[in-house]
Amino acid sequence: MENLSFYNDDKLHEECGVIGIYEKNNINTANLAYFGLIALQHRGQESAGIAVNNDGIITCYKEMGLVSEVFDNQILNLLKGDMCIGHVRYSTMGESFVTNAQPLVVKYKNGTIALAHNGNLVNAQALRREMEDQGMIFTTSIDSEVIASLIAKNYTSNIEEAISKTMDKIKGAYALTIMTNEKLIGVRDKHGMRPLVLGRLGNGYVLASETCALDTIGAEFIRDINPGEIVIIDENGVKSIQTKPEEKALCIFEYIYFARPDSVIDGLGVYGARHSAGRMLAKEQPVEADAVISVPDSGTAAAIGYSLESGIPYTVGLIKNRYIGRTFIQPSQEIRETGVTLKLNPLKEEIEGKRIVMVDDSIVRGTTSMKIVQALRAAGAKEVHVRVSSPVILHSCYFGIDTPRRDELVGATTIIEKIKEKIGADSLGYLSHNGLMQSIGSCGKGFCTACFSGKYPVDITEEGDKHAFERR
Amino acid sequence: MENLSFYNDDKLHEECGVIGIYEKNNINTANLAYFGLIALQHRGQESAGIAVNNDGIITCYKEMGLVSEVFDNQILNLLKGDMCIGHVRYSTMGESFVTNAQPLVVKYKNGTIALAHNGNLVNAQALRREMEDQGMIFTTSIDSEVIASLIAKNYTSNIEEAISKTMDKIKGAYALTIMTNEKLIGVRDKHGMRPLVLGRLGNGYVLASETCALDTIGAEFIRDINPGEIVIIDENGVKSIQTKPEEKALCIFEYIYFARPDSVIDGLGVYGARHSAGRMLAKEQPVEADAVISVPDSGTAAAIGYSLESGIPYTVGLIKNRYIGRTFIQPSQEIRETGVTLKLNPLKEEIEGKRIVMVDDSIVRGTTSMKIVQALRAAGAKEVHVRVSSPVILHSCYFGIDTPRRDELVGATTIIEKIKEKIGADSLGYLSHNGLMQSIGSCGKGFCTACFSGKYPVDITEEGDKHAFERR
């Protein structure tokens, strides 16, 4: 409602998190989904929703707000069923408010489908136009409706086949949890761009964007869903259909920033990946200094890695105010001038008189970095050396990440020396693309690094979609 | 959420009210729609919504609750535009909560349509199935989406033509306000089952379910929309397209109970109609008594008419508690036993020792009547003669009125003598079908009286729809 840019954290943002649960005869699966979604809340804070299946009857509740704000005991008591899917969505202002919240529930020829989607299609506009030209309507502006429409169109007698055919049409990133009147289905796009895992819970199963959701509700990790895989869960257990995958291209930013550090994606731990990136950063961008600090919370793993590799002691240099997060009050002018201290306050005693290495996981616009460097100097830092545990962001994302327009990406418009000057650092060093790949044990394959490299795993030349997403 | 049956008022209930406003360069039309919807609030209290058109951009806000609860200054300030439509919906629990609120906003091949609907189609299920079989999906369970889908399917180059073709397909009751990126459109079904009027406001126009909405916002009544008429309003003024109408069949219950007494529908004032029905009732069902009282508020006009005709003085015999309406607290057992007094308290001094004629506009299940008669006796009434200013309700409605199943309709299952006994009255008299028609100056044509006569103006033999609606 208001311009909250002051609180911007200058980070890229994930669009969504999904979950799906089936445990026969446990009518309280929505309670599990609730806590699973809380564990995935970092993936989206705009809206939350759960759809349950009670003996084939699907009921859905979704609202704007955090999971803990959207649901209360009264509502959860209305959501009984032994199968459910859930969704959290990141905060971008849609056209008609709650209409765009998920799960999306649709009626089609064979009954009801509920669908929760994490990701973004690059040919959604084209597909919409094509279907509109055939006389169809769309009641939301989310890709989920495009996917659901295609499933319905492709349905003859078999939902798996309809999904498979749909996957041949849609291009882009998607991790889906789908619920029909009888089945729970998990789908991961052919490049595996967004994560999706399978776990076991009592006698049932859980699908979730991240393993941290499994841990939270006491489910046991079974395996990652494969790129192009369709997993069908019903009273007969788990069945898998493997469609023809494309080259693996998992979003590298899941490791750099999006995922929770305690999650493990495609066999690689997120904390470990960040820690390794920090060590590699210390090798590539060494500096003489007295202390390594992190920009909390996302820079911490890399900062500890940097410290370990460099031998420079790690300390806490910035205290995060945990209560400022969702305030809607604009601070008065005098506070705004003092900079970043509402949110991050330098720990003077650890900063004063020292040469500081400040480790962050990424820089988008550079605005927050500038304020932190100022604050560290005001706290008495002798030198401030900024180290970033990922490469320079040069390109926009079209797969569901809220990247600013290219001209706002400081790295896309400014050479590093100038960025250094802009943010006021004594030195500035980014991890190289190679270094990043090495640090996660990759030969450079298997990941989408388009925001660094500009090499998109999917053709994104369709102008419409590109622009449509840029400021949707 | 809870069993609120205690507060049931044992009335039939309208499903919806609609409004549409266009005044060039007045970007505050949503403010007018807000007050117009408040004037139509008696037609629906579940949800409210307004969609505005700002230079072709359509924004919609809708929520569960009363108009005054759904909108506040902050939200109205976001709804700027010189064209808008609005909707209030009656409280029946839908499948997925706010999803079924209106206006419905859809994207189709030629842009955006917003649509607000009062009424009910009898072939919606069949049309849905037909379109689902063609691979289409539905994201809501409201008829509006069926209508919008048909408009989209029928669209080639001209919205009026698409609407006209759609009207050839859909059967049942509908008064619609439709907004495209350029136009405001009003549509009334071919039987004219639901009311819709046109008014002038400054340099603009207003469409509304009832004239009381025009009065409230200072608009001047122009005329009723005709059965089968499409009215198109844009910067060129008002244009009318008359499709082939069917025999007129305005819902008689608009006069008996639904409409506000200060509204005028198709040339006939609602208060006057009720008043005449009361006079006719006095002729048909006379009784010796000391006082005529009404069951407030809907029985008042007929009671005054009865008094005038019979010469028995009219007085206030029941005081309505205006604050009980939306309470969600279940009264403790001891209060429940005392009956109806939470909501309607007998005015003892006007009742005690008297022979009372108690005039109500209609009886559905008879449960409330029974409690009121008890309460009047407890207040000392010597005799209680119940007079109903409409005939016995014998049949369910399929056109958007929330009628209970036939076996709950006391009149459909019980002979009048038994109803009298059930409700404990000394005598019970209903207005005859003939008498009702006469009292409104009709030769028996022009109205849908199916709930009394079982003669439906539209074929309702499609089983699916009948059942679907019965307890939807």
Add this chain to the structure above:
Amino acid sequence: MENLSFYNDDKLHEECGVIGIYEKNNINTANLAYFGLIALQHRGQESAGIAVNNDGIITCYKEMGLVSEVFDNQILNLLKGDMCIGHVRYSTMGESFVTNAQPLVVKYKNGTIALAHNGNLVNAQALRREMEDQGMIFTTSIDSEVIASLIAKNYTSNIEEAISKTMDKIKGAYALTIMTNEKLIGVRDKHGMRPLVLGRLGNGYVLASETCALDTIGAEFIRDINPGEIVIIDENGVKSIQTKPEEKALCIFEYIYFARPDSVIDGLGVYGARHSAGRMLAKEQPVEADAVISVPDSGTAAAIGYSLESGIPYTVGLIKNRYIGRTFIQPSQEIRETGVTLKLNPLKEEIEGKRIVMVDDSIVRGTTSMKIVQALRAAGAKEVHVRVSSPVILHSCYFGIDTPRRDELVGATTIIEKIKEKIGADSLGYLSHNGLMQSIGSCGKGFCTACFSGKYPVDITEEGDKHAFERR
């Protein structure tokens, strides 16, 4: 928060309503109090509160808002106890928001007292100053705290004695329900200015401002509390202490406007009193006309009486919009100009071409009357004769009624002929003071009619209090 003057109904307003319930071993007395307060809601809509006594432990919940907004199931479940008192308060902006809500709960030397007060003291400021000079503090700005402080100061070993001594000190209007750790106590001031009744409920007792609250919760009326009486209810039953009363001076406006028509105060039914006033008005202020209408809802009883006496038929001439009440949206200019129709819409068919007698219970500023007369003329009234079923209001009230400053009282500043011109009526007639007294069967004694006569039953010369109350 906003200027809501547009919705002003130009009436005097009661300050509060009180209730008290004791039924041994019924721990759900708060549920009864809830519905009792809803029945008293017309006496105050700003805040609501209930304090319960559970085995001597007193818990209180109070908030801004209507009774149905303040309490929900969760809160009522926390309020268990077989004794309770409750309060509703009229909407005037206090200094510190909820702090001034009641019941007030205080700790004193002998335990806890909860206190709910309807009325206003005229020497509260003086008493406060006196106690402040002795070093005491006040945490609210309500008179209840002054009363509680005096009870505490006067307490030696016996609460009844302390209350009795307090009654000797305080001057003005007060009906109190008081709850100690062991007892429920009702107190009515020595003039009996505010009503208070006693009822029986099962094995217990109820104290309430009006009998309509007894009816609502199924309690049986026993008797009115006498002026100067203290009624003590505990497990030993009901005990009464009669302090020396002053001359009876029940607020006449309880009959004219404040009380619900179905209440009976000091043996006189409210509806009947209004009805008689209407008849008397017809005798004193006859006029030739075609129809008598009321300004709903408060003018209805008098209008029916006027009709009966004059033989001019009564009809409904103005429809009240029941949903506008608590809206906080300011209507746009074009609506404001159309006048009163947002709230009261003339029923054209009953008005057009007729000479109308419009009966209202009272006129304060005259602003609303003016708008209604305009609206009636716009609806085609040939003549509009305004008849008021009470005398001209000439003086401010100091006993708890929210009277405007004298210079805003149209009757205090303008001769009747000029008022007639201001409001645009063809004729204007007020009921005389004598006529009012006669109509309620009084020889002119027993009532406070100070707003008409300026004869205050209590000395109100203490400047401080006078001014303090005028715009507090």
Add this chain to the structure above:
Amino acid sequence: MENLSFYNDDKLHEECGVIGIYEKNNINTANLAYFGLIALQHRGQESAGIAVNNDGIITCYKEMGLVSEVFDNQILNLLKGDMCIGHVRYSTMGESFVTNAQPLVVKYKNGTIALAHNGNLVNAQALRREMEDQGMIFTTSIDSEVIASLIAKNYTSNIEEAISKTMDKIKGAYALTIMTNEKLIGVRDKHGMRPLVLGRLGNGYVLASETCALDTIGAEFIRDINPGEIVIIDENGVKSIQTKPEEKALCIFEYIYFARPDSVIDGLGVYGARHSAGRMLAKEQPVEADAVISVPDSGTAAAIGYSLESGIPYTVGLIKNRYIGRTFIQPSQEIRETGVTLKLNPLKEEIEGKRIVMVDDSIVRGTTSMKIVQALRAAGAKEVHVRVSSPVILHSCYFGIDTPRRDELVGATTIIEKIKEKIGADSLGYLSHNGLMQSIGSCGKGFCTACFSGKYPVDITEEGDKHAFERR
């Protein structure tokens, strides 16, 4: 409302935080107080309030909830004034809900006093009884009302003198911000048990519980208020009155847990104190291990210190779910059994196969520690060595800290060997009292360490108060 014990974090809890601001002619001081209170939110999350002084008129707003929930733009706009005080209160269920929120605003003989209090008096009950015996009442159950009452009683012509006399009567912990119609006053108890600092803001001054509030709003730290000092701020600047102090006894838990790590109290940085305690702990309680982890967030500084001293690498071993905090949904049985993972999830890759030193700042009941140790073992820890950077808690606090009853203090009832067994650790080591004192550079004086030593700085033998507080 519900039993939320599952989410208990097994910590002692501070009762309150206070702030006071005066900047002449800056009517937006409430905006500054808002952000200052957000910085102090860790000291109390139950209720928040701000009282402003606008040319001598004091207005107060306070509600249950977090600062960001209690205030919005509309409310802050009503709170204009160039002087204000604010308060946050810790979540304990009071008797009458919002009544006990602060600031407390009282009227007394010389005008109005607003008062915000952090701490607890040990003779409040005795003082209450004494004043109640003199006939005074109390409308809240907070000590602030006792203090305000004493100030009012002691007032003759001078507020400073009245405060000074009051300080001679009250015993216990108190840091106060007081606002009269003209002045802002800060008071710290004679032992200096609770912190209070003075800062400069533009042309004005700020009083706050902690320096982090100064940093947040851009104020410059001037100095700590001294034990027994009264600081008076008005348009003449700052004036100090030093009453006779007692032996300094600052609550040691401010350093161990309560204060934000970036605050500096009485010249000692909180982070540094914790870090030093961690180093000392490594000396006193060494162990062979592979990794040092902290129980976030409060154990982090000590864990880093332990790592530095011991040479065992520090890593992140537990991920805190930042969104679980205020949820009111009870997890289903299957989640509850999985233990602590809803809130703290072990980072398996950093734990598996390792000997872990788990550093926490304190253990109260031991329940959470037990669950964490279990979770670490389930994550594959080879050994878990629990190290606590403060001594065993043996005694309850009577100065405003929410300590459980002694029999719930695991340290008070169980020898360390048994605690180790209970929590399932391979070894357990606490920092010694001596070690703690040494680590903060104290010879053992200047601090209240009663929870460890049982040596209370104030006589607490008055039974009433002791029990009163234990489970109030």
